[in-house]
Amino acid sequence: MTVAYIEPFEAVADVVHLLGDPYVVQGGRRCPVPEGCKRLLAFVALQGGRVDRRHAAGSLWPDGSEDRASGNLRSALWRLRGAGIDVLESDKVSISLCEGTTTDLDELCDWADRLLSGTASDADLHVPEWTSTVSELLPGWYDEWVIFERERIRQRMLHALEVLSQLLCRAHRYGEAIDAAMDAVAIEPLRETAHRALAEAHVAEGNCVEARRAFLRYRDLARRELGVEPSAEFQSWLRSSAFGRRVEPGRAGVR
Incomplete structure (x- = not known):
């Protein structure tokens, strides 16, 4: 066993869960992520919430042409929206987590950082x-x-x-x-x-x-x-x- 889930997030927040099999909590409802979208969602979340489209496509689909990788990226975004999961926003240059969307790692790492920096409260x-x-x-x-x-x-x-x-x-x-x-x-x-x-x-x-x-x-x-x-x-x-x-x-x- 390794890392831990600290506290439940408030239902009003959209949360990308990366500990275990990826899923999203959106509007207080657990939403399974389609297989073809999991790697894109995880990649954006782990890269700090915003990535260049070309970098994402090249990293996730390195085998094949740039056009094919870009097509795979567009397909993954389309399938994610088709599943009713609206936690990514994109333009011609970049992809990012929507404002107000967080991850389960954020809460975990914030807890660890407070302990390591000497700013932990009694609740920690x-x-x-x-x-x-x-x-x-x-x-x-x-x-x-x-x-x-x-x-x-x-x-x-x-x-x-x-x-x-x-x-x-x-x-x-x-x-x-x-x-x-x-x-x-x-x-x-x-x-x-x-x-x-x-x-x-x-x-x-x-x-x-x-x-x-x-x-x-x-x-x-x-x-x-x-x-x-x-x-x-x-x-x-x-x-x-x-x-x-x-x-x-x-x-x-x-x-």
């Missing part, structure tokens, strides 16, 4: 709900522009979950802090900072034995999969914690 201190239908950005799509964006979102979520775990520890919400760190570990099992966030949450709760177990699981995995040892900083922090010296979450290795 929660572990997002994970569901199988929104497990990752456009699953099964292997276009280069999708792969790049998928990795960007994955990295942002990993960092946000680690910060969330630290903030929850400081608020003495240890169970939620452990959940946040475990979500980060599930996204990337070989990420040391995620395992360290989990160990820190256990120590903050007063469970040094659990922290050691978390460390040993990571150590064994790193040895088996990568042939490396955990960092000296992580090991030093664990030794200090085992002797009862509390280390503030997010300050591993500080003495």
Whole structure:
């Protein structure tokens, strides 16, 4: 599992959903997107909401002539409108999301950005709900522009979950802090900072034995999969914690 859906959008907003199989919520109603239109809709949404027509046609239909790619683009736009989905507007030069249309990624990334920038409110201190239908950005799509964006979102979520775990520890919400760190570990099992966030949450709760177990699981995995040892900083922090010296979450290795 990877990224999460945070909160439902207001019904008055048109929303392009890209986490899982693409669909659109328009006027509070869920609208399935025709197969031949999904890639165009996703491409425009992921490119910041506005793209040059020629760039879109060339990126989505690279095999064949420019005229054929332009024809495919016009066809996709026509089919999208024919399905009653009115979230794209176009002219002779560009295609863009209609004003007021957003994406599920916008809400997700705004939440992560507030955590990472230190501007999170109390309402942001929660572990997002994970569901199988929104497990990752456009699953099964292997276009280069999708792969790049998928990795960007994955990295942002990993960092946000680690910060969330630290903030929850400081608020003495240890169970939620452990959940946040475990979500980060599930996204990337070989990420040391995620395992360290989990160990820190256990120590903050007063469970040094659990922290050691978390460390040993990571150590064994790193040895088996990568042939490396955990960092000296992580090991030093664990030794200090085992002797009862509390280390503030997010300050591993500080003495």
